[in-house]
Amino acid sequence: MEIYLGHGGLPCLVLEDVYDWEDVDEPVYEPSDGSSAIPDLPFLHGKECTTVVDRSGVHSLMIGYCKCPNACTLDKQLFAMGMFPASFSRPKSAFTFSVLDGFLLDNLECGTSAINYYSKLRRKTSSIFPHLVPDWYRELMRVGRQWRQLKLLKWNGLAHEKRQPASSELALFCPACPQPRINVPQLDERDRNDPEWLYARSLVMDGNFKAEHLHPTRPEDEVWLTDGMCFMVTRDEYKAHLAGAKDHVQIQINMDYALCHALSHHTKGLTRALTFYDINCQYNKYFRHRVNESLHLSIPAGMEIILGIGLWHVHGHQDKCYVRYASTFITGAARIDGEIMKTLWAPLNVISPSARGMSTLHRQECLDYQMNDSNFMKMIKMSGFLYWKYREAVKGVSESMAAFQKLNDAADPIVVKKWEEQDQQAQMRRIADPSAMDVFDVQLQKAPTRKQQELALLSRVGRGVANAQRGAATWIASSITIEELQISLLMDIRRLGKHPTETQHLEIGRRWTKLQNQIDEFTIAAVTHLGEDFDLDDNIQDMEVDFIDHSEQEGDGDTDGELNPHEDPRCNVFCPKNVLLPLPSNISIQRCTKLGVVHLIGQEIALWEGQANDALQAIRVLLADKAVLFRTTVRPAKSQVKVTRAWMQVHSVERVIRLHAMIYAKCRAQLGHLQAHTLLKKYLRMEKCHLKATAAVADPNARGQRNSTLPWFWSLNVQGDSVSNNWMNECASPSSDHADHTMTEISL
Known part of the structure; x- marks a missing residue:
């Protein structure tokens, strides 16, 4: 096929060589290795063919250019026919506009590289021998670059101008951005x-x-x-x-x-x-x-x-x-x-x-x-x-x-005015000091831990007080540690079963011996802090209440069954039968008044409060850990081995949760003995349903989550101002003296 340019498809009259078509006997063409798939046919009479790359494949065609005196250059004649020449003086190959648009579209939407796109065209041309099709890959890359540039110039109104575009002039104009002299005044x-x-x-x-x-x-x-x-x-x-x-x-x-x-x-x-x-x-x-x-x-x-x-x-x-x-x-x-x-x-x-x-x-x-x-x-x-x-x-x-x-x-008008002033000051200072914006944050006052409470009590003691009063906080803090060890020991005995091994018996016996030594040392030091009038043989059994029973009533979440240290055979040899330490909470407030050690009551309340805060914080972290385990370990597990291991991790976390729940129950019971009724309104009773972890909290789109709320201890307000109204957790003033833990729920 021969294509004539410049005369509506008719040959130019100035053309020197015009041959009529004729059928001749042609030899069978057998291409050798590495040769082109386009044979040198006799009927072409020695005329050169132009390679045209189209979306339908790679073609070798005869192109007759117009050679009239007023004719355009060869490259412009190809452009007029929708072909982009690979060279401009003596073009030997050309790419159709459709193949260039197709290449840019495939590159844009499919990430197709030039080598892959041209390989597709070669396969279209000859599905059996694509390697014999002429390789115009480099020409495609060069022409593709020029085609992109022409498209950008055309899109930005420079199709008919010869001037050089200014900096960023070919970038897309955004009418929504502030543009001086366009949509923004000077x-x-x-x-x-x-x-x-x-x-x-x-x-x-x-x-x-x-x-x-x-x-x-x-x-x-x-x-x-x-x-x-x-x-x-x-x-x-x-x-x-x-x-x-x-x-x-x-x-x-x-x-x-x-x-x-x-x-x-x-x-x-x-x-x-x-x-x-x-x-x-x-x-x-x-x-x-x-x-x-x-x-x-x-x-x-x-x-x-x-x-x-x-x-x-x-x-x-x-x-x-x-x-x-x-x-x-x-x-x-x-x-x-x-x-x-x-x-x-x-x-x-x-x-x-x-x-x-x-x-x-x-x-x-x-x-x-x-x-x-x-x-x-x-x-x-x-x-x-x-x-x-x-x-x-x-x-x-x-x-x-x-x-x-x-x-x-x-809202209170005075408070609103104060907030507006703080807002203005923060916005004015934020450029020089970003920390000025901290007034918008929830002023979170973290609940004091037991160590912080002990340090605070020690710092209040002056140099002129008696030695007994100076070490009272440390003495009471050691009793809380002993109480934790007792609870942990009883829980471990509960998990032994009815037929423990000799090794388990021996391990429990060693732990009990070590614990009993600590109890003896604490009891001996009690005379120093409670005064000479205190007798170790004082009857404190009237207040004796098994803290394991307390934890069951408080809802520690344990489902292994109750354990009575006085009746269970597992506790007869190794376990203390509910040893109550000589603390103000155990000897009664009246007895402390007679002994003249009323100052110890306030110190013990502060330490039990810090211990309750530690227990609640541990429960929050462990419940979040349990929810993550369900989402990342239990649910993805497919095999029996992975399921077993996943549930072992969950049960391990549950045991620690029960331990801290029992410790919290003990703290609350002791605060009740000390008649700390204000703190009991803040530290509510722990129920079993409170210790359930759900992985739905990690999914903001979970159905029904909009109307569900987390247990009370997730938004515990250390100042106690949100006990009567849960909505105050969301609307607390950033500058108020009362802060809450609302962000804990959000972060979980």
């Missing part, structure tokens, strides 16, 4: 009453570690087509910055240059910028110092940089980062997550593997085209959705304002 035209946040630009930084790139072997041979004209930065400025910033990490160097470039080129006419970065809390500590040291970096004068962290990443930081850097607390940031770069990486990662081996410039153009094309399509699809979202937002403003007004009217 500085001298703005109303002075307008808030500062109204004229601010949001800059989101992120690194895509999946977009790997191999270093080119000969970078000096690379040709730039769109240097700094699209999304990527200019090469000369960037290379100069790299040469003078070798003391820092490569990723940090890139981020510094990218941020300074964005502040200089994309915030013209603006004085405020919101920057979002996954690690902004650490990255910006020395950012201005690095800029001042560099000869190639600068920040526009008067530019205020507001630091932010995306909502997805900020919850993985320390708790203090949430109020300091979350977009929720940035005035004017609107309801955004600050993670828009993550949505752009998803389509970009499709094309990244195919660009891994490209030259630096080819890769840059490929990614520029990808971002332009994908973002443009997103804007087209989102236009209708954004209009619907805007209408819903306008409707929601009135509803939100009405709800907020009700809440505001119910």
